[in-house]
Amino acid sequence: MACTCSEAYNFAAGPAMLPAEVRRQLAEQLGHAAAGGVPLLEQPFTGAGFRGLMEETEALLRNLLGIPDDYAVLFMQGGASAQFALLPLNLLAAGQGAAYVETGHWARKAFVEACRHAPVRCAASGAATGYTSVPAPADWQVPADAGYCHLTSNETGNGLQMQDFPQLPVPLVADMTSDLLTRPLAVERFGAIYASTQKNLGVAGLCLVIIRRELLRPPRPGLPSAFSYAVLAEQNSRFNTPPTLALYCANRMLRWVAERGGVTAMAALCRQRSRLLYDCIDASALYRCAVRPDQRSAVNVCFELRDRPLSAVFFGQAEAHGLHHLQGHSALGGVRASLYNAMPLEGVERLVDFMREFESRHG
Numbered sequence: 066m067a068c069t070c071s072e073a074y075n076f077a078a079g080p081a082m083l084p085a086e087v088r089r090q091l092a093e094q095l096g097h098a099a100a101g102g103v104p105l106l107e108q109p110f111t112g113a114g115f116r117g118l119m120e121e122t123e124a125l126l127r128n129l130l131g132i133p134d135d136y137a138v139l140f141m142q143g144g145a146s147a148q149f150a151l152l153p154l155n156l157l158a159a160g161q162g163a164a165y166v167e168t169g170h171w172a173r174k175a176f177v178e179a180c181r182h183a184p185v186r187c188a189a190s191g192a193a194t195g196y197t198s199v200p201a202p203a204d205w206q207v208p209a210d211a212g213y214c215h216l217t218s219n220e221t222g223n224g225l226q227m228q229d230f231p232q233l234p235v236p237l238v239a240d241m242t243s244d245l246l247t248r249p250l251a252v253e254r255f256g257a258i259y260a261s262t263q264k265n266l267g268v269a270g271l272c273l274v275i276i277r278r279e280l281l282r283p284p285r286p287g288l289p290s291a292f293s294y295a296v297l298a299e300q301n302s303r304f305n306t307p308p309t310l311a312l313y314c315a316n317r318m319l320r321w322v323a324e325r326g327g328v329t330a331m332a333a334l335c336r337q338r339s340r341l342l343y344d345c346i347d348a349s350a351l352y353r354c355a356v357r358p359d360q361r362s363a364v365n366v367c368f369e370l371r372d373r374p375l376s377a378v379f380f381g382q383a384e385a386h387g388l389h390h391l392q393g394h395s396a397l398g399g400v401r402a403s404l405y406n407a408m409p410l411e412g413v414e415r416l417v418d419f420m421r422e423f424e425s426r427h428g
């Protein structure tokens with residue numbers, strides 16, 4: 066049955082949908098000269114105009130997350146995947162190790178990459194449960210001399226989200242690529258937090274790093290200056306040309322979040338959206354979510370059809386209803402609905418209506 070509604074919804078895990086207002090601002094910025102003559106995106110990154118944008122972006126982020134003054138905010142390139150290597154290279158002394166908590170696909174990638182650069186160890190793994198729950202912090206084996214303990218706050222591909230974070234004797238370092246700005250956060254509990262921007266902060270090309278200044282150390286031999294946290298902190302992320310378009314988008318996304326009540330308001334919406342979808346899944350005989358209920362992600366809802374061969378029909382009909390990119394992670398399969406801050410409640414309501422109707426015809 067074809068859809069008669071005009072609005073289409075993008076459930077992609079990233080790059081993800083932008084709010085209509087931010088999309089409009091971006092189009093205006095690209096299409097028109099600013100009042101002063103030269104659009105912001107064509108101005109030198111060292112000039113007052115673009116510097117002002119970077120300073121405002123940092124101030125918005127600091128306000129929204131309550132980032133303490135003794136933390137630096139860095140704007141980097143290379144995505145979160147580059148950080149998988151840059152963390153050990155920047156944070157560890159030669160020969161020093163770190164501990165990694167393996168909660169799913171992305172935590173594993175971070176761990177495997179770090180192994181190439183330092184003697185890191187797996188502190189705990191959820192592999193035995195198929196990554197359907199987070200290993201209990203009491204069981205994490207974190208050596209006292211580890212430089213840090215790494216975790217992934219939200220497993221984008223597995224649909225698993227950490228609900229709280231333990232106090233450890235070593236700094237916590239967190240990949241928050243998929244849930245930064247979706248809930249309040251006690252930044253002071255972490256040594257460093259990083260997040261690519263293409264989910265909740267605009268388009269791809271930028272990675273935020275929030276780091277306690279006392280962890281900054283001079284670049285070790287072999288580490289390119291452009292990827293040294295200390296160099297970037299010293300030079301306000303203008304060591305070389307920053308990704309101007311991605312920074313512009315992040316700025317407008319942060320304004321958009323601030324105007325809508327900040328992260329507390331985002332968290333309330335997040336809960337509302339995901340509850341609607343999980344309730345639909347749990348009440349169904351066709352859909353199934355294997356993740357432990359109290360650790361299910363509020364941003365990436367991952368589930369499957371009990372009748373797996375029906376999945377292709379499901380995706381095809383969803384597309385015809387304007388419900389796009391519901392396929393699970395390419396390495397994991399299943400269905401995934403990514404509900405980042407820009408997803409309106411109506412998008413999830415439409416998805417739930419479609420799923421119920423699909424089940425009534427195929428269940």
Ligand SMILES: Cc1ncc(COP(=O)(O)O)c(C=O)c1O
Nearest residue numbers: 144145146171221240242243261
């Ligand atoms: C939790 C998490 N970490 C890291 C990444 C990798 O980010 P990037 O592609 O920007 O390197 C992703 C991408 O989806 C992710 O979801």
